[in-house]
Amino acid sequence: MDIRDLWAEALAGVLARPVRSALTTLGTVLGITTLVITLGVAATAGNQIVGRFDELTATAITVEVPARPGGGPLVGWDSSAEVRRLRGVTSVSALAQTEESSNLRVTANDLVDPTRVTGQTLAVVAGDPELPRAARGRMVEGRFFDAGHVRRGDRVVVLGDQAARMLGVTRLTGAPAVFIEDRAYTVIGVLGGLGREQVLSTAVIVPPTTGAGLGLRNVTRVLVNTSLGAADLIARQAPVALSPNHHDELQVISPPTPKRARDGVQDDVNGLFLILGLVSLVVGAVGIANVTLVTVMERVSEIGLRRSLGAARRHIAAQFLLESTLIGMTGGVIGAGAGLVSVVAVSAAQRWTPVLDARLALAAPVAGALVGLLAGLYPALRAARMEPADALR
Amino acid sequence: MPDVMPDVIVLDAVSRVFPTDPPVRALRDVGLRIRRGDYVAIVGPSGSGKSTLLNTLGLLDRPTSGSYLLNGIETTALGDGARTRLRGREIGFVYQSFHLLPHRTVAENVMLAEVYGGHPRRHRRRRALEALELVGMSHRVDFPPGRLSGGERQRVAIARALMGEPALLLCDEPTGNLDSGNTEAVLDLFDGLHARGLTLLVITHEDEVSARAGRRVRISDGVLTEE
Ligand SMILES: Nc1ncnc2c1ncn2[C@@H]1O[C@H](COP(=O)(O)OP(=O)(O)OP(=O)(O)O)[C@@H](O)[C@H]1O
Numbered sequence: 001m002d003i004r005d006l007w008a009e010a011l012a013g014v015l016a017r018p019v020r021s022a023l024t025t026l027g028t029v030l031g032i033t034t035l036v037i038t039l040g041v042a043a044t045a046g047n048q049i050v051g052r053f054d055e056l057t058a059t060a061i062t063v064e065v066p067a068r069p070g071g072g073p074l075v076g077w078d079s080s081a082e083v084r085r086l087r088g089v090t091s092v093s094a095l096a097q098t099e100e101s102s103n104l105r106v107t108a109n110d111l112v113d114p115t116r117v118t119g120q121t122l123a124v125v126a127g128d129p130e131l132p133r134a135a136r137g138r139m140v141e142g143r144f145f146d147a148g149h150v151r152r153g154d155r156v157v158v159l160g161d162q163a164a165r166m167l168g169v170t171r172l173t174g175a176p177a178v179f180i181e182d183r184a185y186t187v188i189g190v191l192g193g194l195g196r197e198q199v200l201s202t203a204v205i206v207p208p209t210t211g212a213g214l215g216l217r218n219v220t221r222v223l224v225n226t227s228l229g230a231a232d233l234i235a236r237q238a239p240v241a242l243s244p245n246h247h248d249e250l251q252v253i254s255p256p257t258p259k260r261a262r263d264g265v266q267d268d269v270n271g272l273f274l275i276l277g278l279v280s281l282v283v284g285a286v287g288i289a290n291v292t293l294v295t296v297m298e299r300v301s302e303i304g305l306r307r308s309l310g311a312a313r314r315h316i317a318a319q320f321l322l323e324s325t326l327i328g329m330t331g332g333v334i335g336a337g338a339g340l341v342s343v344v345a346v347s348a349a350q351r352w353t354p355v356l357d358a359r360l361a362l363a364a365p366v367a368g369a370l371v372g373l374l375a376g377l378y379p380a381l382r383a384a385r386m387e388p389a390d391a392l393r
Numbered sequence: 394m395p396d397v398m399p400d401v402i403v404l405d406a407v408s409r410v411f412p413t414d415p416p417v418r419a420l421r422d423v424g425l426r427i428r429r430g431d432y433v434a435i436v437g438p439s440g441s442g443k444s445t446l447l448n449t450l451g452l453l454d455r456p457t458s459g460s461y462l463l464n465g466i467e468t469t470a471l472g473d474g475a476r477t478r479l480r481g482r483e484i485g486f487v488y489q490s491f492h493l494l495p496h497r498t499v500a501e502n503v504m505l506a507e508v509y510g511g512h513p514r515r516h517r518r519r520r521a522l523e524a525l526e527l528v529g530m531s532h533r534v535d536f537p538p539g540r541l542s543g544g545e546r547q548r549v550a551i552a553r554a555l556m557g558e559p560a561l562l563l564c565d566e567p568t569g570n571l572d573s574g575n576t577e578a579v580l581d582l583f584d585g586l587h588a589r590g591l592t593l594l595v596i597t598h599e600d601e602v603s604a605r606a607g608r609r610v611r612i613s614d615g616v617l618t619e620e
């Protein structure tokens with residue numbers, strides 16, 4: 001039997017009852033659609049979450065510098081320049097914050113409204129001019145202090161946006177001042193929109209040279225930002241750059257590797273829906289098997305006729321197998337289409353970038369065909385086993 | 394034997410017992426010889442074993458005992474596959490109920506006869522149209538069988554049976570579903586085929602049909618007698 005004849009006969013068999021064939025595909029369509037949506041949305045969402053990880057934490061490194069009783073500083077204020085030189089570092093800033101400096105009394109020079117409580121207990125932090133970039137913030141008002149302020153030891157401060165609100169400093173016109181432990185400092189800017197190091201939003205930031213008078217002599221922490229993928233390497237190199245002789249005393253806090261984050265997300269989302277999709281596929285297979293069996297019983301005389309025309313048992317089996325496989329494959333194709341459209345729709349609604357795996361689009365029809373093939377095994381066997389004389393009766 | 398060409402059918406002591414309870418002896422020690430170009434009618438009451446005989450001759454059923462030579466080939470010793478190939482090559486069937494596939498056109502139904510058994514695909518449609526011309530159905534080539542009259546359907550079925558140029562045409566009550574006019578047309582067609590040298594074996598219980606055959610064989614209770 002020519003393979004093209006087999007195709008033509010099977011196709012004609014499927015198309016002879018188009019409505020029945022269409023309904024028979026439904027279970028497979030449902031199962032494949034569920035599987036494609038599950039895998040597609042999980043991949044898309046997983047990629048999305050990893051994308052956020054990338055932006056926020058996967059490139060952020062913090063180096064904690066412990067205090068060294070009696071000894072000199074482990075990390076000098078100018079050591080961050082060494083880190084900045086490393087390949088893959090986008091910004092670095094050193095800052096100092098001690099326990100004593102964390103609870104200082106800060107008041108605004110609000111003489112106009114004495115009824116307002118303007119005194120606050122705030123943290124005072126010393127930082128270098130790179131701090132806004134390294135903390136991924138922006139200046140809400142005014143400007144940050146520069147190298148000139150640092151060199152001269154100017155008595156200037158920048159307020160975190162929360163701190164500014166608490167102190168009632170809303171405008172910088174008229175050069176407002178704040179009092180730290182009763183000494184006046186000029187407010188030159190307000191820092192907000194912090195992407196990391198949120199504590200700064202409730203802090204008063206002073207230049208390192210100014211901070212020395214407040215007990216903020218030594219660097220306690222270095223913020224490092226890297227380009228994507230460089231975090232692992234920089235986490236190893238930064239301590240050496242900061243303190244070549246005592247790098248093992250520094251504590252590095254680096255992000256988890258992005259790969260693990262992705263795996264974790266997908267594992268969580270997939271399990272249940274995968275089972276649901278597989279169950280639908282089994283139901284679909286049972287449906288195809290059932291309908292194919294009914295079809296075989298309806299076509300007994302056709303089977304007898306084909307046998308009388310010289311069809312061997314294997315020809316009969318092959319035709320019914322191919323018919324059920326075609327039905328399953330059609331279900332797979334429709335399911336893949338519906339699933340991919342759904343993934344795109346869900347992604348659009350969530351403003352995600354859909355991640356469409358080409359292998360998924362190809363595997364779905366194959367899976368459908370396989371379901372049809374398995375479902376057709378028993379009916380095809382029944383058809384092939386019929387005795388021609390009985391079938392023609 | 395002096396003949397170069399063997400006889401088409403040689404049955405010797407063929408029995409067919411259906412293993413029911415009690416067993417049915419549908420054929421008892423049947424002997425039959427049909428020569429090339431014979432036109433034989435098999436008559437007999439209902440349940441006498443006519444269809445069983447035809448199924449045996451058509452290799453659709455195996456005798457319980459005895460010997461059956463088709464074109465000189467001993468068929469009872471053949472396996473399933475060889476019997477199927479022989480059947481497809483040597484025998485054409487015509488049934489009372491036509492057995493046309495309802496969802497295929499007349500031409501496709503006729504072409505079905507060449508789907509199995511290694512016939513070339515080339516010119517298949519042309520050969521089908523020739524067979525349809527032979528039975529006078531050229532004007533309904535692309536009709537679905539459902540729109541044909543009973544006589545037309547049977548002519549299409551005969552065209553299908555003639556497609557593979559069989560040595561033998563086996564017909565089980567070919568006019569059983571037809572009125573006298575259509576019966577006449579089908580019998581005329583058989584006469585024509587007989588005249589062209591085809592070997593014909595027709596089961597019938599109508600005298601009108603059996604009268605046209607050159608030879609009449611009666612079967613009753615599985616026992617065959619020549620008339
Ligand atoms: N598969 C079977 N199992 C058991 N008995 C059978 C089987 N097929 C036929 N028979 C019996 O064998 C006998 C002959 O049957 P057969 O079909 O050959 O009759 P027939 O001459 O063709 O009758 P009719 O003219 O009604 O078609 C009947 O008694 C029938 O009941």
Ligand SMILES: [Mg+2]
Nearest residue numbers: 443444445565
């Ligand atoms: Mg009968």
